[in-house]
Amino acid sequence: MNDVVVMNIWQFALIYLLLIIVLIVMKKCRINQTKLLFVASLRMTVQLVLAGLALTYIIQNPHPLFTIAYLFLMTGFAVYTVLSRNKDINKRFKIVVGVSLSLTGLSIVSFFILVVVGVSLFNPQYTVPISGMIIGNAMTGVGLGLRTFNENIKSQRARIESLLNIGATPQKILIPFVNQALETALLPTLNSMIGMGIISLPGMMTGQILSGTLPMTAIMYQIAIIIAICAVTCLSIFCSLYFGYKTLYNKRQQIVS
């Protein structure tokens, strides 16, 4: 196996040319998101370079504290991102989402690293990239689930009101919204599993193969991570919504939103 070719910085810079094509298409189709494209590209670059620097340091100077700090920072950022995209939910709901996302994410990460891979949770070489993928996917899933849940609740006000008026319990009224949002948010993960290996070679596997890992080893990691992602998405959305919807009604069984 060959080691990966280390890219020359100037050759690497050429990849940014592709963004100009995106820009031209956006201009042509009058998509008024030029600023977003710039900000997104810039943030992506800066954040990744910073992460690269941090990782270089952490991997060269492994210390349990660094790994734990990285885990907590990342989890905190994931929670912050989800909540900042769903500002209109109440405070108790926000707490439920934060706790659900952190606990389910960290449990699945621990199970993966400690039991499946069988190394220490403090080993940054495993914990940092794997927790990144697991918690990142949980974040996307919870974000999508929350958005679907909120949008449906808003667009179905009349249904909720009518059912409440005729004496249905808030639990019975709201549970279908929880189930529906969970289904919607799970589908992208499930669908991506269908095409895997044929349509797409997933990122982690590609990366491992590029860096010289045997393809069969890379595939075992990939299968494990996909299942972990599926589980964390399902669990984190379920906990967020199932415990979260209970914050939408009060003791008088009135919907307070």
Next chain:
Amino acid sequence: MSLFSLRGVCFKDIIYYPDIEIPENLATFICGESGCGKSTLLKLLSGVASPSAGEITYNTSSILKYDPVMLRREVLLCGQSAYLFDGSITDNFAQYYSYRDLQAPTTTEMRKFLNICSADFLHTAECNTMSGGERQRIFTAICLSLQPKVLLMDEPTSALDDSTANSVLTNIKSFCRHQNITLIVVSHSKAIVEAFADNTITLEGGSRHE
């Protein structure tokens, strides 16, 4: 003996209600300008909203003493939104009944209540192609069929023409009288209030404080 009485009730410091008594087994109509709190009054009576101050009693005890969901089943609010599920009339009865943990009514029972509401459509008819007025009557029939002790109706004839409105209200009122159901109706139509009210409560638009 009043069924409901309100003492010093206000809602979110926006709507201040006078003290109100509502008698049992009669048809009480609530009128007043829009924004004076007619719909909110119905919500307060059925307990889907709570007053920020004051007390509401039902059958001589505070409504806070009742289990909120049980109260709503007894004091049922047939709201203005008149939501119907996708599907036929039968499906809609079945859906609403299942949300109440009740067995779906028989076709004969459905017919009876649809007839009361002048909604003589085939029970297999699809609801999503119906007009606003048709949907309103079907929704009213569903609410009525749940046989509450008090039926609160918010503008039940807003989407109906005069003659249909008259026949629907005539039927509902006579049904309620026979079943000892107290009827409390919000309506902005003077003609309807004059024709059907046993008792009228007029809320002042000016009772709204800034």
